[in-house]
Amino acid sequence: MTRVFLRAGFLAALLAFSGLSLAIDTEAAFEDPVLQHRYETINRELRCLVCQNQTIADSNATLAQDLRREVREMIAAGKTDDEIREFMIERYGDFVLYRPRMTAQNFLLWAAPALLLLIAAVVLVRVVRRRAQESDIETDGPEAGHS
Amino acid sequence: MLKYGIPLLLAVVLGVFLMIGLNRDPRYVPSPLIGKPAPEFSLPSLQDASYPVSSKELLGQPWVLNVWGTWCGGCRQEHDTLLAIARQDVVPMIGLNWKDDNAAAQQWLRQLGNPYAAVAEDREGRTAIDWGVYGAPETFLIGPDGVVLYKHIAPMTMEDWNKEFLPRIEAARAAAGSKS
Numbered sequence: 001m002t003r004v005f006l007r008a009g010f011l012a013a014l015l016a017f018s019g020l021s022l023a024i025d026t027e028a029a030f031e032d033p034v035l036q037h038r039y040e041t042i043n044r045e046l047r048c049l050v051c052q053n054q055t056i057a058d059s060n061a062t063l064a065q066d067l068r069r070e071v072r073e074m075i076a077a078g079k080t081d082d083e084i085r086e087f088m089i090e091r092y093g094d095f096v097l098y099r100p101r102m103t104a105q106n107f108l109l110w111a112a113p114a115l116l117l118l119i120a121a122v123v124l125v126r127v128v129r130r131r132a133q134e135s136d137i138e139t140d141g142p143e144a145g146h147s
Numbered sequence: 148m149l150k151y152g153i154p155l156l157l158a159v160v161l162g163v164f165l166m167i168g169l170n171r172d173p174r175y176v177p178s179p180l181i182g183k184p185a186p187e188f189s190l191p192s193l194q195d196a197s198y199p200v201s202s203k204e205l206l207g208q209p210w211v212l213n214v215w216g217t218w219c220g221g222c223r224q225e226h227d228t229l230l231a232i233a234r235q236d237v238v239p240m241i242g243l244n245w246k247d248d249n250a251a252a253q254q255w256l257r258q259l260g261n262p263y264a265a266v267a268e269d270r271e272g273r274t275a276i277d278w279g280v281y282g283a284p285e286t287f288l289i290g291p292d293g294v295v296l297y298k299h300i301a302p303m304t305m306e307d308w309n310k311e312f313l314p315r316i317e318a319a320r321a322a323a324g325s326k327s
Contacts, residue, residue: 049176049281062246063281066272091279093179 024060025068030075039075043068045098046088055098178279178298185212185289186277190267193244193252200241200267205289209296209319211240211312212287213263213303214275216247217255219283225302226259232308233262238316242266245275245283288312291323 025043030036043057048064056064056071067088074084088096094103102110180186189201213229215222233240242263244252249268256266269275278287288297296315299307 052173062272066246066276070273070276090179091276092281093176093279095176 024058027068027072030072035075038081039072042071042075042081042084045085046071047092047096047098049092049096174282175300176281178295180279180287180295181298183295184293185287185295186274188267188269188274188277190243190269190274193242193249193256193266193268196268200265202289202293205239205241206291206293208291209238209316210289211238212243212278212289213240214243214245214278214280214283214285214287216245216283217251218247219245221302222284223259225284225304226262228303228305228308229262230260231305232303237313239264243274243278243280244268245280246270246272288315290319 030039040057044055046056046067048054048056048059048061048067050061050063051059056067070087071084074087085097094100100106185202187202189199189203192198192200229240240263242265244266246269252266267274282300284302286299286303287295290296296319297311299311
């Protein structure tokens, strides 16, 4: 029974690590798994500007390698995730973020879904009210004429 | 009329925005550095590692930073234009040799001619990252006060130089002159 468990555990471990073998990054991992996780997470949020539809975690362009090195060194130096993001934005602009921030410039874009929903709701209410009135006039009209 | 007018208007407005979007170059990413102090650097000179090329020494005059490498096709393409610009002798042009092989870079300049007042060697690409460089060739214009005035992302042409660089250089000189 324990052998089955061991074998299952071994297979699970293999599966868990198979993702790593796909990674492009050839640098040695952080010894601290928490730091390694932060490193991988932030790399997946940063755009490689040479190959614009890839993150720096996916790309092997030299710029992506260099940016991963910067991220690695900043994490090792104890910088927070926000500080690392700020470092990238200062140099490459908001476009470097795969999850864009809300700024004064793109506020309308963020607000657009809510705004459109609001407009649709207003139009809907008005149309429904007008139809209700029209049907009121049709049904009530003759009676109103009687009174 | 109104029933079809409003949706039609919305469709046209949306269409115009989409048309504009189609014609924009996604490779062009505006630099957040424009209007901000240029990142400082002090790097070894390409030709003589013991001689540093420092951005501080350039303060007080407009200057141009051209990012290049021998591995970069666009840099070869713009090289003759850079030589022509250097012959005009309007502003010092500093080269930033980005992640290149030193010997190959030196040979490139010997063979094709050297448009640069000085070339800083950025072997590790750290200065390039500070400047937000993502694709050579890139050319920056820096004002006398050390503020980045303009960034050109593509091989330089004489038209770009005359249209985008020269007027800004003149304006920067005029502004600096009126202050002093």
